[in-house]
Amino acid sequence: MATVHHWSGLEAHALRLALRMSVRAFADHLGVAVRTVSKWDKLAAATEPRPDTQAILDTALARADAAAHLRFETLLSESGKSLGPGLRASPAGGRGRVTAGGPRMWDYESWTDDLERTVVALSRQNFNFAASLLTRWINRWRPLELDDKGLYLFARSTALLGDLQRDQGAVLGPLSAQHSYAGARSVFTQLDIPRRVAQLDLSLAVVAEMSGKLEIAARHYETLAVDDRLSRRDRARARLWVGTALSKDGNHDYAARVMTAATLEFEDLAEPDDWSVAHQKLALAHRGAGDLTGALHFIDIARSSQATDSPMQRVRLDTAHGHILLSDRATRDDGLVVLDQAAQVAAQYGLVHQLRSIEGIKAMSEGPTGLRRQ
Structure with a gap:
C-alpha cells in the first residue's frame, strides 16, 4: 500500500476521487471544513494542508481499501506526480521498495502483460x-531507476527487441539484435539468472551465424548443446543449429x-x-550433399507437419x-515460382533477412554451377 511523504492539495484531491466521495462527504470523513477541501481541489499542488491535517490524510489513506489505493496511485500517475521516496509496497504483497520515479505495482502488471502480447505479435511478424x-517500457526508465523486478x-524487453531486430535482418550495429542481446545478457548477469544468460548466449550465436561467422557460431552451439544452464x-x-552452421559451411x-x-x-x-x-x-543439408530425393522427402515432411503457420515459417519453408x-533443371521453373511467392510474403512482413536469402539463392542459380544435373 502507498504512503505519501508530503501532502499537497493534489494528493488530497486524488484521495477524494479515489474514495469516490463528494467534497462535502470527504470533508465530513476527515473532519475538516468544506472550503478546505474545495481549496485543495482548486489549487492542487500550489497548496499544502496544515501539519495536523497531513496526519489526518495519512490515516485516511492507510484505512482505504486496496481498490481505493490503486485508484489513488493511478490518478497521481496520470497527473504526472510522483509519490517520491514515500511510496512503498506492503510486505504482505511480497514487493520491495519502489525507487522514486520507477515503476509502481500496476506498471509491473501492465509491463508483464505487454511482454506476453509482444511474444504473440512477434510470432505473427506484427x-x-x-x-x-517494447519501446514504451524500454524508453520509460533508465536501469538505475529500477529494482530487481x-x-x-x-x-526481457531488451531481449525481445533483439528478436524483433533479428527477424527484420538488423543483425549488427548499434541498433541491432547483437547490441540488444548483449545489453539483455549484461542485465541478466547482474541479476544472477544463469538460464537467461545462457539463452542470450544462444541468441548471440544465432547472430554470429546470420552474419556469416559460421565456424564461431558452430563452436558456440557445440558448447551450449551440453550446457546445463x-x-x-x-x-x-x-x-x-550446430548442424545448420556446418551445412552452411559445406560439411553437409x-x-x-x-x-x-x-x-x-x-x-x-x-x-x-x-x-x-x-x-x-x-x-537443406541433403540438398547441399547432392541428395535431391532425400531433400524433397524431408521438405515434404516439414511442409505437411508444421504446427505454426506464421508468415516467418511459411517464408522459411x-x-x-x-x-x-x-x-x-527439371523443376527449376517451379522453384522460381515458389521463391517469388516467398519473396512477396517476406516483403509484405518486412522479413529483410529472408528476402536477402531468397535473392541470393536466385542469383546463385543463374551461374553455370547453380543447377545440378539429373
Whole structure:
C-alpha cells in the first residue's frame, strides 16, 4: 500500500476521487471544513494542508481499501506526480521498495502483460505493434531507476527487441539484435539468472551465424548443446543449429547426422514446431550433399507437419522448398515460382533477412554451377 511523504492539495484531491466521495462527504470523513477541501481541489499542488491535517490524510489513506489505493496511485500517475521516496509496497504483497520515479505495482502488471502480447505479435511478424509495446517500457526508465523486478522486465524487453531486430535482418550495429542481446545478457548477469544468460548466449550465436561467422557460431552451439544452464529443448536447438552452421559451411554429411540427433530429441520432447523446423534444415543439408530425393522427402515432411503457420515459417519453408526445386533443371521453373511467392510474403512482413536469402539463392542459380544435373 502507498504512503505519501508530503501532502499537497493534489494528493488530497486524488484521495477524494479515489474514495469516490463528494467534497462535502470527504470533508465530513476527515473532519475538516468544506472550503478546505474545495481549496485543495482548486489549487492542487500550489497548496499544502496544515501539519495536523497531513496526519489526518495519512490515516485516511492507510484505512482505504486496496481498490481505493490503486485508484489513488493511478490518478497521481496520470497527473504526472510522483509519490517520491514515500511510496512503498506492503510486505504482505511480497514487493520491495519502489525507487522514486520507477515503476509502481500496476506498471509491473501492465509491463508483464505487454511482454506476453509482444511474444504473440512477434510470432505473427506484427513488428510495428511489437516495437510499440517494447519501446514504451524500454524508453520509460533508465536501469538505475529500477529494482530487481524492473530490471528483469527491462532485460526481457531488451531481449525481445533483439528478436524483433533479428527477424527484420538488423543483425549488427548499434541498433541491432547483437547490441540488444548483449545489453539483455549484461542485465541478466547482474541479476544472477544463469538460464537467461545462457539463452542470450544462444541468441548471440544465432547472430554470429546470420552474419556469416559460421565456424564461431558452430563452436558456440557445440558448447551450449551440453550446457546445463539451458533446458533440454534449448540444448536440442543448439544441437540443431550446430548442424545448420556446418551445412552452411559445406560439411553437409556430418551436419545431417547432428540434425538427425536433434530431430529425435524434439520427437521425444513432443515439440512439433521444432521437429518440423529440424526436417526443413535436414532437407537443406541433403540438398547441399547432392541428395535431391532425400531433400524433397524431408521438405515434404516439414511442409505437411508444421504446427505454426506464421508468415516467418511459411517464408522459411517456401524458401527451402524453392531452393531444392531450383537445384534440378527439371523443376527449376517451379522453384522460381515458389521463391517469388516467398519473396512477396517476406516483403509484405518486412522479413529483410529472408528476402536477402531468397535473392541470393536466385542469383546463385543463374551461374553455370547453380543447377545440378539429373
